[in-house]
Amino acid sequence: MVKGYAFVLALGLALELIMTILFPSFSGFLDSAVEFSTPVTSWRSIEEGIFLLKHNIDPYDGGVVYHPPVLIKLFSQVKDLFGTNTTSWRIASGLIFQIADILTSIELIQISKKFLREYKNPKQGTYTVLIAIFYTFNPIKILSVLSNSSIIFSNLFIASTLYSMVVLENVALAAASLAMGTYLSYNPCFLLFPFIGMVINLKNHLSPCSSIIKSISVALIPFIATFTGLLYCSYIINNNNWNFLMATYGTNIFFTKINPNLGLWWYFFIEIFEFFSKFFIGVFNIYNLVYILPLTIRFQNSKFSNLQINNKYLIFPFVLSYGFVVLTKAYPTLNDLGFICQLLLLLVFQNDLKILKFLRYPIVSILLVIHAVILSPIFYYLWIFSGSGNSNFFYAINLVYSLGLGFMLIDFIWSYLSLEYLFEKNNGKEVDYDAKLRLTQI
């Protein structure tokens, strides 16, 4: 059945490639859509960076480039191979993103497969193909790949982190991947906390008396080494100048480029009184981080984490943390939503689909998100193109989107907690999942 999912992925790649070739302006159109492109991830910004590098202008001295130097440099090297042939460069660059996305899918499918194998699920093969179909033919995913958004690379490295942890069980590689993801888009650095939690949990399972300090250092040292290495490379590439730090990470932290997007930040900072602006930049940055530690700590030493079959891999706080990072970050896109859906599917298979049974309002939250995804381009059009609506329309849809995504994540937490309750109640013995449960909290 390996052939089955490989076939689906190949089909998806072919479809995307055909779309790139047949509709040359489509990726440019998506790149300018606020749902798929932000100043910090847009493809045209990378192209501008390549152009400025070629003309010996410092890309980080103002301007529109907020991508890390290594990425720009790599792309400009690739572009040099194509010379002035713009069509082949366009297809090749599209292919780079498509391959990165396929790699992400393969890694995540491998993780799911491993979970399925451990449960000895009889429908393993079918599920794998279904996952592959969900990953490749998800319209949000296809559109986000075609938009050539650089967040795809960041997502690839986050997926690699999970892959290295779960499939390869290689902590150093996972930490290095996380560092690369962080280097590309800043926000993944928050995942360091759940990642360390994962490492401690894994080490406990491999050798129960390993010290926590050792586990932490095993996770931190490769991370810091890779990250500083990349920063130093960037420093060298950028003509011994650190100004790229402000342009890349500073833009994310201080929210200097206010552009409409799906997040909660932009309209707030347009409308906020200038006097409070700096204070709220701090508040929003804290809000970005505030879910990480509680989630990590809550699930670190719970009995459930230690009792479930796939208990070696504590991916639940990791995935949920990234979900909340996406919800609260400064420049979210629909690409992130697509990736979060992929990650949430991992949780489903980690718990042998039982987590789905305890979702309280899946229809409401999914419909909220779909509602927002469909209406946001319409309301944006009304505001920007036809002038018959104003910015409040689009803002309202942002709120709905955030609410929908938030509820989706909250539902997963609830469902996971319910599973945990059942496990603790029965001390890990066989549980009747189909029994009607009425749970509450005190």
Added chain:
Amino acid sequence: MLLLSILPLFFCSVLAIRSDGGSSFAEELSLTPLPNGHLHTNFNFNITSSEFASQSNSSSIISNFNIFPNSLINLLSQTNTKNLSIRFTSGYWNSESWGKLPHDGHTSGGNGLELWAKIEASSKEEAFTNWRFLVNSLSGFFCASLNFIDETITTFPEYSFGNTHDQGIYLLRAALPREPICTENLTPIIKLLPTKGRAGISSLLDGHKLFDSKWVSTSIDLNTIDSHNSQEDSIYYKLVINLNNVFNVPMSLSKIKRPLPKPIPGEELNCDYDKFYDAYHCFPSNVYNEGLSFDLDKIFGRKLKIDEKIGDSKICAYVNKTANGELIPENEKQNWELQGVLSSQNKETGHLLFAYAGLDENNCYSIPNKPEKREEFDYKLELKNSYNNIRISDEDKPKIYVSRSITGYELDKGGFRIVFKNPGDEDIDLIYFESLPWYLRLYLNSLKIVQKSLDQQDTVNNEEIIKDISYVTAIDRQRPAKLEMVMKIPKQSIITVTYSFDKSLLLYSEYPPDANHGFELESAVVTLIKYQESTSTSEPKEFDPYYVLRTSTLLVSLPTPDFSMPYNVIILTSTIMALIFGTVFNLLIKRIISEEDYEKLLEQAPKKNLQYFIALLKSKVKSTFQKSKKD
């Protein structure tokens, strides 16, 4: 004592008249009829200061001056400014029908206000500090909002505006495209003149009329010039003021005739008889069969005053060319007359001062040096049949037409489309200068060039057209984007340059009061250049600018937020944030139990009704009471 104090003043004025010590003043009014009843007038004032040693301090310099405006000199020496150019422009010069800009465009600016200066400084920062001081002072001086010039609109041009790349000299430039140009800008300019608008041609300057014209462009150029003839290191200042106007003569005349906009009586209508015409229909015509005859005071609203004269004063009329660029034959000169009339109570009896014959070979008339008494003159400009024949000679046509427009109708992005049309038979080298505000985020990699010659159209290699590019990226709220392109426009072709930009959202408080009106973009400056034929092949090649033109300003609409929303947004966003966080926090810290267990626990717990609270309160009071008793 009084006599003693007056004596030097008298002495000074004598000096001025005699133009001793190198200082001089010359003024000239030139009148050039343009097609379709338009008249171009140019007031030109040239003031030169006396020479002085460059090391001397400003107070001693000023004490040497008599006809040169002291106030400006003070400012220049305080800010180490070597050259200063200011342009006030409003309206549109129709080069398709009016031909080249006056003075080859060197004295006209883009719509609004434009200012550039060469400042001597040890560093860029020092130059900028001086520049800020300069613009703030000039702001009060010229009653213009020059004080709004800050780092967000100031550029350092590389090739344009006669940058000489001298060590320690910085060229700074800024423009205010939205500045309305009106009479209050004129008064300070008149005050710079030694005649103060009381005598000579400056007595004709009346703001109400000057700014009621199709195109107004006022230029002030102040240069520091090294003189090499006399002592070492001696310099002098040269101030050139040009006031250019284009009047629509029939319109100006009809405004005097009918101050209220009443319908024109049928017999006064100038109809185009080639088109359908009857008692109820009349297509207006631009052809004046009887010619046009008018007194200059109708156009300028004032009469020329002659007083004790300072320097050279001339009135010139340039209509000595036909459509082919040949000189008008002597016998046709009668069609074009400039008459001076000494005005008196009754105009009919006023005696003719001079007629066309009174003009010299340059078509100029020198205003008499010593009038018998203080007089007012009236000039009559008569354009007989020839007014219909006025066409622009090929020589006077501009070599290139440049237009710039914005593409795209969406509020979040757009593009520029710049069209260079070269109808001539030779390639043209030019420098395209553009300064754009930071809220337009340029993507220069999207720059595309399309060449259209005669019938075929193809995308050309950028390198063939753009020889060199100097691009400074914008920094938000700190620096505008500056783009200078050295280009070569091939003969008989139309070059279209396009590139795109994103429009940024501004902060709530950064929008001007009428945000949906849009934001004005300053005009692009196109300088036509000729490379100097030098033996050395050194780069960059030296060049001479020979014509300057500017595109019209553009209006760009930015996306706007809803300005009534701040409180709502703060409340709604915070609510969503708190709702999600609260729910998550609740889930994480609370213990999960089944509902049956919960009800059991609830039964065990004491009921929290009013009696419970009263009991609680009683026990508390009791305990404190007992405590105090113990003490």
